[in-house]
Amino acid sequence: MSGYGQQGVSAANIDSIRPKKRLSIGVVGSGNWGTAIAKICGENARAHGHHFRSKVRMWVFEEEIEYKGEKRKLTEVFNEAHENVKYLPGIECPPNVIAVPDVREVARRADILVFVVPHQFIERVCDQMVGLIRPGAVGISCIKGVAVSKEGVRLYSEVISEKLGIYCGVLSGANVANEVAREQFCETTIGFNPPNEVDIPREQIAAVFDRPYFSVVSVDDVAGVALGGALKNVVAMAVGFADGLEWGGNTKAAIMRRGLLEMQKFATTFFDSDPRTMVEQSCGIADLVTSCLGGRNNRCAEAFVKTGKSLETLEKELLGGQLLQGAATSKDVHEFLLTKDMVKDFPLFTAVYNISYEDMDPKDLIIVLQPLKEDSENEGGTETE
Amino acid sequence: MSGYGQQGVSAANIDSIRPKKRLSIGVVGSGNWGTAIAKICGENARAHGHHFRSKVRMWVFEEEIEYKGEKRKLTEVFNEAHENVKYLPGIECPPNVIAVPDVREVARRADILVFVVPHQFIERVCDQMVGLIRPGAVGISCIKGVAVSKEGVRLYSEVISEKLGIYCGVLSGANVANEVAREQFCETTIGFNPPNEVDIPREQIAAVFDRPYFSVVSVDDVAGVALGGALKNVVAMAVGFADGLEWGGNTKAAIMRRGLLEMQKFATTFFDSDPRTMVEQSCGIADLVTSCLGGRNNRCAEAFVKTGKSLETLEKELLGGQLLQGAATSKDVHEFLLTKDMVKDFPLFTAVYNISYEDMDPKDLIIVLQPLKEDSENEGGTETE
Ligand SMILES: O=C(CO)COP(=O)(O)O
Numbered sequence: 106m107s108g109y110g111q112q113g114v115s116a117a118n119i120d121s122i123r124p125k126k127r128l129s130i131g132v133v134g135s136g137n138w139g140t141a142i143a144k145i146c147g148e149n150a151r152a153h154g155h156h157f158r159s160k161v162r163m164w165v166f167e168e169e170i171e172y173k174g175e176k177r178k179l180t181e182v183f184n185e186a187h188e189n190v191k192y193l194p195g196i197e198c199p200p201n202v203i204a205v206p207d208v209r210e211v212a213r214r215a216d217i218l219v220f221v222v223p224h225q226f227i228e229r230v231c232d233q234m235v236g237l238i239r240p241g242a243v244g245i246s247c248i249k250g251v252a253v254s255k256e257g258v259r260l261y262s263e264v265i266s267e268k269l270g271i272y273c274g275v276l277s278g279a280n281v282a283n284e285v286a287r288e289q290f291c292e293t294t295i296g297f298n299p300p301n302e303v304d305i306p307r308e309q310i311a312a313v314f315d316r317p318y319f320s321v322v323s324v325d326d327v328a329g330v331a332l333g334g335a336l337k338n339v340v341a342m343a344v345g346f347a348d349g350l351e352w353g354g355n356t357k358a359a360i361m362r363r364g365l366l367e368m369q370k371f372a373t374t375f376f377d378s379d380p381r382t383m384v385e386q387s388c389g390i391a392d393l394v395t396s397c398l399g400g401r402n403n404r405c406a407e408a409f410v411k412t413g414k415s416l417e418t419l420e421k422e423l424l425g426g427q428l429l430q431g432a433a434t435s436k437d438v439h440e441f442l443l444t445k446d447m448v449k450d451f452p453l454f455t456a457v458y459n460i461s462y463e464d465m466d467p468k469d470l471i472i473v474l475q476p477l478k479e480d481s482e483n484e485g486g487t488e489t490e
Numbered sequence: 491m492s493g494y495g496q497q498g499v500s501a502a503n504i505d506s507i508r509p510k511k512r513l514s515i516g517v518v519g520s521g522n523w524g525t526a527i528a529k530i531c532g533e534n535a536r537a538h539g540h541h542f543r544s545k546v547r548m549w550v551f552e553e554e555i556e557y558k559g560e561k562r563k564l565t566e567v568f569n570e571a572h573e574n575v576k577y578l579p580g581i582e583c584p585p586n587v588i589a590v591p592d593v594r595e596v597a598r599r600a601d602i603l604v605f606v607v608p609h610q611f612i613e614r615v616c617d618q619m620v621g622l623i624r625p626g627a628v629g630i631s632c633i634k635g636v637a638v639s640k641e642g643v644r645l646y647s648e649v650i651s652e653k654l655g656i657y658c659g660v661l662s663g664a665n666v667a668n669e670v671a672r673e674q675f676c677e678t679t680i681g682f683n684p685p686n687e688v689d690i691p692r693e694q695i696a697a698v699f700d701r702p703y704f705s706v707v708s709v710d711d712v713a714g715v716a717l718g719g720a721l722k723n724v725v726a727m728a729v730g731f732a733d734g735l736e737w738g739g740n741t742k743a744a745i746m747r748r749g750l751l752e753m754q755k756f757a758t759t760f761f762d763s764d765p766r767t768m769v770e771q772s773c774g775i776a777d778l779v780t781s782c783l784g785g786r787n788n789r790c791a792e793a794f795v796k797t798g799k800s801l802e803t804l805e806k807e808l809l810g811g812q813l814l815q816g817a818a819t820s821k822d823v824h825e826f827l828l829t830k831d832m833v834k835d836f837p838l839f840t841a842v843y844n845i846s847y848e849d850m851d852p853k854d855l856i857i858v859l860q861p862l863k864e865d866s867e868n869e870g871g872t873e874t875e
Contacts, residue, residue, distance in 0.1 A: 115861040279743040290856050291740035292747065320744070320861060354783055355676035358664040358776035359705070362677065366770060384769035385751060391743035394779065398739055471675050475702065 112381050113294075113322040114307055116315035122308055124156045130313055131215025132163040133208060133230060134247075135183075138282040139163070139221035140193040142247055145285070145316055146219060147202035153312050159201045162214055165189075167206040180204040196286045212237040217305070217313055220265055220273075221247040227261055231268035243305055244273035245295065245313070249334035250430060253437035257444075258375060260331040262296075272299040275327050276314060277334035278387035279395040288318040294388035295323040296330030322386060329382030332372045333389040338431035339438065340364030341396035342457050345403040346467040349410025359474060360453070361397055365390060367453050371438070374447075402431035410467050432461040497766050498679075498707040501700035504538060504693055513690065514543045515698055516600025518593060518615060519632075520550040520568075523667040524606035525578040527632055530670070530701055531604060532587035538697050544586045547599055550574075552591040565589040581671045597622040602690070602698055605650055605658075606632040612646055616653035628690055629658035630680070630698070634719035635815060638822035642829075643760060645716040647681075657684040660712050661699060662719035663772035664780040673703040679773035680708040681715030707771060714767030717757045718774040723816035724823065725749030726781040727842050730788040731852040734795025744859060745838070746782055750775060752838050756823070759832075787816035795852050817846040 130150055132143040143163040150157040168179045170191050183189055183204035187197055205211055212218070212234035222230055227248060248261040262273040278293030285291060295314065297307050307323045315321040324330065343364055347357050365384060372378030383389035397403055405419045412419070420429045439458040442448045448455050452473040459465035515535055517528040528548040535542040553564045555576050567575055568589035572582055590596055597603070597619035607615055612633060633646040647658040663678030670676060680699065682692050692708045700706040709715065728749055732742050750769060757763035768774035782788055790804045797804070805814045824843040827833045833840050837858040844850035 117861040279740045279747075281738070281740055284738040284740050289738045289741055290744065290859060291738070292744040292859075317860065320859065353666065353669040353674045353676070354780045355664045355666055355669050355776075356674055358780045359675065359677040359772065361779055362664075362770070362772060362776040365775070369770075381769075384766075384775070385747070385754075387744065387747060390750070390769070390775065391740075391747040394743040394746055395739045398783070474675060474677075474705065 112379065112385065113324040114311065115323070116308055116311035116321055119153060119156065119308055119312040119315070122156075122306065124306075124309055125304060127154075127156060127158050128216035128305065128309070129158045129214055130161045130217045130219065131211040132161060132202075132219045132221060133211060133234075134219075134221035135163050135165040135189060135192060135204065136221070136223070137189075137193045137286070138247065138280075140189040140196070140198065141282045141286040142219060142221050142314075143202050144196065144198040145319055146313055147199040148316060149313055151199060151201055156309055156312055161202045162205045162211045163202055164208040164211045165204040165206060178206075180206045193282070193286055208233050209237050213239070215239065216242050217310070218242060218244045218271070219247060219276075219313070220244060220261070224248050224250045224252070224261060227264060228268065231265060234269060238269050238271055241304055242271050243299060243303055243310070244269065244271050245276050245297070245310065246273055246331070247276045249277060250434065251332065251335045251437065253441055258437070258441050260328060262327060262331060272303050274299070274310065275331045277330050277392065279391035280319075281395070285319060288316075290318050290320070292320045292322070292387040292391060294330050294333075294382070294386040295321055296325070296327035296382075296388075297323055298325035298327055324379070324382055324386060326379040326382040328376030329372045329378035330386070330388045332376065332378065333368065333383055333386070333392055335430075335434055336368040336371060336438070336454075337364075337389070337393040337396050338400075338402045339435045339454050339457050340368065340393055340431075341400050341402040342406040342431035342435065342461070343453055343470060344397040345406025346410055346457075346460060346470060348403065348407040350467060357397070360470070361393060363474060364453050365393055367451050368393070371451065371454075374450075375445075401427070402429060405429050406431070416461055431457065435461055497764065497770065498709040499692055499696065500708070501693055501696035501706055504541065504697040504700070507691065507693055509541045509691075509694055510689060512539075512541060512543050513601035513694070514599055515546045515602045515604065516596040517546060517548040517587075517604045517606060518596060518619075519604075519606035520548050520574060520577060520589065521606070521608070522574075522578045522671070523632065523665075524548070525574040525581070525583065526667045526671040527604060527606050527699075528587050529581065529583045530704055531698055532584040533701060534698055536584060536586055541694055541697055546587045547590045547596045548587055549593040549596045550589040550591055563591075565591045578667070578671055593618050594622050598624070600624065601627050602695070603627060603629045603656070604632060604661075604698070605629055605646070609633050609635045609637070609646060612649060613653065616650060619654060623654050623656055626689055627656050628684060628688055628695070629654065629656050630661050630682070630695065631658055631716070632661045634662060635819065636717065636720045636822065638826055643822070643826050645713060647712060647716055657688050659684070659695065660715045662715050662777065664776035665704075666780070670704060673701075675703045675705070677705045677707070677772040677776060679715050679718075679767070679771040680706055681710070681712035681767075681773075682708055683710035683712055709764070709767055709771060711764040711767040713761030714757045714763035715771070715773045717761065717763065718753060718768055718771070718777055720815075720819055721753040721756060721823070721839075722749075722774070722778040722781050723785075723787045724820045724839050724842050725753065725778055725816075726785050726787040727791040727816035727820065727846070728838055728855060729782040730791025731795055731842075731845060731855060733788065733792040735852060742782070745855070746778060748859060749838050750778055752836050753778070756836065756839075759835075760830075786812070787814060790814050791816070801846055816842065820846055
């Protein structure tokens, strides 16, 4: 069955692989995660010159910024200073990363398109790229979350794939943009399992991202990788409620374990996910652990219990307008589970929804952790020997 | 393959199972974990009167203590006050738990023998019990750690089994004695997979321990359960070194993931362990998470980096003379791996040994986290497009 290193391939031996052609990398997005990813792509484009063309185009939504006392265009400043002074200040990107204000140029020139935009923009951005994509191009989505609609749960890689008619994989892991940008070691997971007609080997995709400080494992399981980054936020909220109640470390470990198993169950029940992905890869267990130790969802959920303020208020106070992903995802998941009549099969996800949106008492999380019993317990039975 | 709840059985429906006979429970040990376990056994003996005889005998190593200004015997005080005033003060045990100063009486009267003594005493305690065991009796070892000798790695359940000629399972999980004693919710794992001639179903064994606040999953994989509790200490030290170096959350999550996979690999390579146990059950992932968040090994390893003091000094200062399990286990494991010529297959375990006993720099843990490369990286290749 599974074992250490048995699932997945790394980019470790990329230089012994002879590629069919040198590929161009384009990055769609330039927020703090987008810029950190573009920096990595730029480093690898230079490091693996027989695999990649050096120039990495990064689409930047053009803005006027104040730079050294002057009003300047963000792309111009980036291309001069090799620094995204607005969204990733203090981090130097290699000079082969070029900021491009027109996403259509990125679309036209890339064989590998890396998507790192906030999920609410992805459809509109793709609309502008339609018809411009190179033959044989593929996408990699670094967008965490899932798109839920009446038709069900869709991965953003699926959204991109449908819009642009290309194969799209996923990258997700225990990766905080600023830590990655500062080259603090972390791991990540790529899900990439293209149909036969796609001519780019998975090692080459891994080599776009793998750095000495950013260790990539590439697996076939696209759905597992995408769902890990979405669902872990729900579990991080459950652990946050436990933090708020000052429950012990063992109780929190139990919530994490049960949450991880619900993540795995969700991915294997509704998608064709490999059960090992969630429990063994960075996109599952490791991302969950990081998020449960003081990530955004965790902190908001803790404050929810401790302060009695509403989640909307805390979202404003603690996240500066960012969406509290875990709560929103618990709602999406809940509505989806209702349509499948499977609410009771995901008691922890359901509890997070009920605490966040209904008036379930966080203390009742304990009840959720009990195994289902068919009978109530026969407390105080025979007492003689 | 695996999925939520698919590995293992719980005691949830114990009251619908009709047992062949009522069994007697004996607890060998009465330290703080031993007493917490005896409390649980006592509660379950009363709750499931058709499964168990009410009286639970707990072997107490007799000592004179000072109690309410008088010199008294520890067993007498326990049987009067239903409290282990020396090792688990402030916690009331049910009155059907009886302290017994003679381990032979416990041996003679129990069908289920629960072992909770410090590992260094287990052989001598068993020696006193030889020849007194009831026909059909089984053991459950709650002793964390492994016994390493020239012949290899042995589980304490194997030691007990050989000494007493009984089948012996294992209980281990994310369980801190004081939290369990105070009935803070946690989960645990039992490994119990007896040969056919043993007539006690695994649900009945699970029911000895399962409480509303102590949730048991019973699996077949005895080795995985036993090894989880031993090997997680090694990984907790690695995370402690990272804490000492003030590495980020993602780096620590990567160390935990890699450590968990080494635990799984060790258990599946040298024992017949199910790979799911380590990554899905409380005895693996959950116990590891708790231990990495400020457990003893974690704190000592952090202090080792921050203070520059030796581990022996820190053992004295921080653990009051208790053995630093993680360091000792890393040494045992290292010596065992040398005999198998497999040191390089367990780079994280090996690094913990080398940092603890040789003079490896903790910072070089990063190197260990890199995937093995066959070639050095072709940094600075072609740069033109
Ligand atoms: O995605 C992240 C880590 O990988 C960020 O975590 P939070 O959203 O929990 O802050």
